[in-house]
Amino acid sequence: xxxxxxxxxxxxxxxxxxxxxxxxxxxxxxxxxxxxxxxxxxxxxxxxxxxxxxxxxxxxxxxxxxxxxxxxxxxxxxxxxxxxxxxxxxxxxxxxxxxxxxxxxxxxxxxx
Numbered sequence: 067x068x069x070x071x072x073x074x075x076x077x078x079x080x081x082x083x084x085x086x087x088x089x090x091x092x093x094x095x096x097x098x099x100x101x102x103x104x105x106x107x108x109x110x111x112x113x114x115x116x117x118x119x120x121x122x123x124x125x126x127x128x129x130x131x132x133x134x135x136x137x138x139x140x141x142x143x144x145x146x147x148x149x150x151x152x153x154x155x156x157x158x159x160x161x162x163x164x165x166x167x168x169x170x171x172x173x174x175x176x177x178x
Contacts, residue, residue: 114157118150 129137142148
């Protein structure tokens with residue numbers, strides 16, 4: 067019985083080692099691409115947020131103080147982040163629609 071247990075344990079350990087090695091090699095080949103894509107996405111998001119904040123700050127400097135005071139009566143304090151969220155959602159929807167049209171165009175080109 068101990069020999070059967072040892073053989074079974076050895077086979078399972080070998081299988082786990084083989085699968086682990088293949089998984090490690092798969093991840094090692096693609097890890098630089100994943101890191102680069104993540105860094106690019108973070109850079110794009112950061113630059114977008116900073117440009118929106120700069121735009122809002124630039125508008126604030128050109129608007130008279132009376133208008134800013136009246137704006138404070140009607141709008142909440144988090145109006146700029148809300149506006150950024152709305153514009154970001156519109157940008158994501160626009161890019162998704164363009165991507166969807168590209169996929170349909172490619173499907174029609176391949177089917178004909």
